[in-house]
Amino acid sequence: MNNALDHLPEILLLGPGPSSTAPEVYQALSRPTLGHLDPTFIGIMDETKKLIQQVARTANAVTFPVSGTGSAGMETGFVNFIEPGDSVLILQNGVFGTRMKDVAQRLGGQVDSVDFEWGTPVIVSAVKEALEKKKYDLVAVVHAETSTGVANPVSEIAPLVKAAGALLLVDGVTSLGGMPVTLDAWGADIFYSGTQKCLACPPGLAPFSASEAAVARLKARKTKVPNWYLDLSMIVNYWEGAKRAYHHTAPINMIYGLYAALLRVVTEGLESTHARHTAAHEQLVAGLQKMGLQMLVQPGSRLPMLNAVVVPDGVDEAAVRSRLLTEHHIEIGAGLGPLAGKIWRIGLMGYNARPDVVDRVLGALKSVL
Ligand SMILES: Cc1ncc(COP(=O)(O)O)c(C=O)c1O
Structure with a gap:
C-alpha cells in the first residue's frame, strides 16, 4: 500500500501562514x-x-x-x-x-x-x-x-x-x-x-x-x-x-x-524574539528595495512578520509564485479581496525570521523576476 506521506515536498513556508514548524x-x-x-x-x-x-x-x-x-x-x-x-x-x-x-x-x-x-x-x-x-x-x-x-x-x-x-x-x-x-x-x-x-x-x-x-x-x-x-x-x-x-x-x-x-x-526571550522578527523584516525590505520593488504599507505601520510587496506592472504575479514553489520550493502568498493580483505577501514568521531565510527568498525572487 502506498503511503501518501512518504514523498512530501520540503517547502519553505513564507506565506501568510502556516509558517514552518520548529x-x-x-x-x-x-x-x-x-x-x-x-x-x-x-x-x-x-x-x-x-x-x-x-x-x-x-x-x-x-x-x-x-x-x-x-x-x-x-x-x-x-x-x-x-x-x-x-x-x-x-x-x-x-x-x-x-x-x-x-x-x-x-x-x-x-x-x-x-x-x-x-x-x-x-x-x-x-x-x-x-x-x-x-x-x-x-x-x-x-x-x-x-x-x-x-x-x-x-x-x-x-x-x-x-x-x-x-x-x-x-x-x-x-x-x-x-x-x-x-x-x-x-x-x-x-x-x-x-x-x-x-x-x-x-x-x-x-x-x-x-x-x-x-x-x-x-x-x-x-x-x-x-x-x-x-x-x-x-x-x-x-x-x-x-x-x-x-x-x-x-x-x-x-x-x-x-x-x-x-x-x-x-527561552529566547520576548524582546530578542521580537527584535529577530524586526531584523528579518528590515533585511527583506532593504533587499526588495535594491531590486526596485515597493512595499504596500507606509514604514510606520508595517508588520515585521508579514510583508506586502507591490507586484510591478507587467509581471504575472501568479506565475512568479508558481515558479518560486516549483523551482525554489518556497511558498509566498497572494493578495486577497481588493489586493488580489496587486501584492505578494511574504511571511517571515517564527522559525523563518532568520537572515539565511531572507537571503534565500531574495535570491529566489531575483532569479525568477
Ligand atoms: C489576523 C488573523 N485572524 C484570524 C485568522 C484566522 O485563523 P485560522 O485561519 O487559523 O482559522 C487569521 C488567519 O490567517 C489571521 O491572519
Missing part, C-alpha cells in the same frame, strides 16, 4: 499521547497556560488554548461575550476585520464598522469619533492584519475603548510571538491568537485570554451561550481548579506542540 515542536508532537485527565498532562496544561500568560503579558486567570484554529478563537471571543441586540463596533481594514463583522452579525449583534482603506492602519481619531457618537458593548480590532501587512495601533485605541466603557477584543493571530502583545498594559479584555504563525507550530489551537471584566460579562448573560463547543463557562471547568471536569477531549499532542513552541519563545 524542530523542537515536531519532536514535542511525537511524544506519547496521554489521557486528557492524566495528572502529568494536567501539569502540562498548567504550564502551557502560564506560558501563554507570559508571551501575551497577562495575569488573566482565563487563559488557555481553544481547540481549533485562529477562527475558533475569533468565534469564542464573540459567542461568549455578545448577546443578540448588543452593540458592536468593528474596526475594519482587511479580511479579518471583515470576518469579525460576519461572526458578530451571525450572533445577532447590532454591528457597525469603521472602515479604512486596505493597506492603511486604523485611524485613532476616527475611532474616537465613532465612540463619541454611540455607546458600544464591544469594540474589536485586528492587531496584525495579515491580509494587508498593516499593524493597527492597539495601544492607542485601547484607552479610548476603556474610557467608553466597552469591552476590547483584539485579534493577535499573526502578532503573538512576533511583536509586542501586552494585554494587561493595553487593558484588552478578549484576545485570541493562532499557533501557525510566529509561534512556529502547526495550525490547530488558538491561544485565548479573557479579562475579569469579560468574565463578569459572561456571568451576567441573560441568554445561554449559543455554541456548546466554545462555551467558556463550561470549558474553564476543565482548564482550572481541582476538579478538571471533562468537556471535550483535549488535542493532547497539539498542546505538547504549543507548549514546546511557547517554551522556545520564552
Whole structure:
C-alpha cells in the first residue's frame, strides 16, 4: 500500500501562514499521547497556560488554548461575550476585520464598522469619533492584519475603548510571538491568537485570554451561550481548579506542540524574539528595495512578520509564485479581496525570521523576476 506521506515536498513556508514548524515542536508532537485527565498532562496544561500568560503579558486567570484554529478563537471571543441586540463596533481594514463583522452579525449583534482603506492602519481619531457618537458593548480590532501587512495601533485605541466603557477584543493571530502583545498594559479584555504563525507550530489551537471584566460579562448573560463547543463557562471547568471536569477531549499532542513552541519563545526571550522578527523584516525590505520593488504599507505601520510587496506592472504575479514553489520550493502568498493580483505577501514568521531565510527568498525572487 502506498503511503501518501512518504514523498512530501520540503517547502519553505513564507506565506501568510502556516509558517514552518520548529524542530523542537515536531519532536514535542511525537511524544506519547496521554489521557486528557492524566495528572502529568494536567501539569502540562498548567504550564502551557502560564506560558501563554507570559508571551501575551497577562495575569488573566482565563487563559488557555481553544481547540481549533485562529477562527475558533475569533468565534469564542464573540459567542461568549455578545448577546443578540448588543452593540458592536468593528474596526475594519482587511479580511479579518471583515470576518469579525460576519461572526458578530451571525450572533445577532447590532454591528457597525469603521472602515479604512486596505493597506492603511486604523485611524485613532476616527475611532474616537465613532465612540463619541454611540455607546458600544464591544469594540474589536485586528492587531496584525495579515491580509494587508498593516499593524493597527492597539495601544492607542485601547484607552479610548476603556474610557467608553466597552469591552476590547483584539485579534493577535499573526502578532503573538512576533511583536509586542501586552494585554494587561493595553487593558484588552478578549484576545485570541493562532499557533501557525510566529509561534512556529502547526495550525490547530488558538491561544485565548479573557479579562475579569469579560468574565463578569459572561456571568451576567441573560441568554445561554449559543455554541456548546466554545462555551467558556463550561470549558474553564476543565482548564482550572481541582476538579478538571471533562468537556471535550483535549488535542493532547497539539498542546505538547504549543507548549514546546511557547517554551522556545520564552527561552529566547520576548524582546530578542521580537527584535529577530524586526531584523528579518528590515533585511527583506532593504533587499526588495535594491531590486526596485515597493512595499504596500507606509514604514510606520508595517508588520515585521508579514510583508506586502507591490507586484510591478507587467509581471504575472501568479506565475512568479508558481515558479518560486516549483523551482525554489518556497511558498509566498497572494493578495486577497481588493489586493488580489496587486501584492505578494511574504511571511517571515517564527522559525523563518532568520537572515539565511531572507537571503534565500531574495535570491529566489531575483532569479525568477
Ligand atoms: C489576523 C488573523 N485572524 C484570524 C485568522 C484566522 O485563523 P485560522 O485561519 O487559523 O482559522 C487569521 C488567519 O490567517 C489571521 O491572519
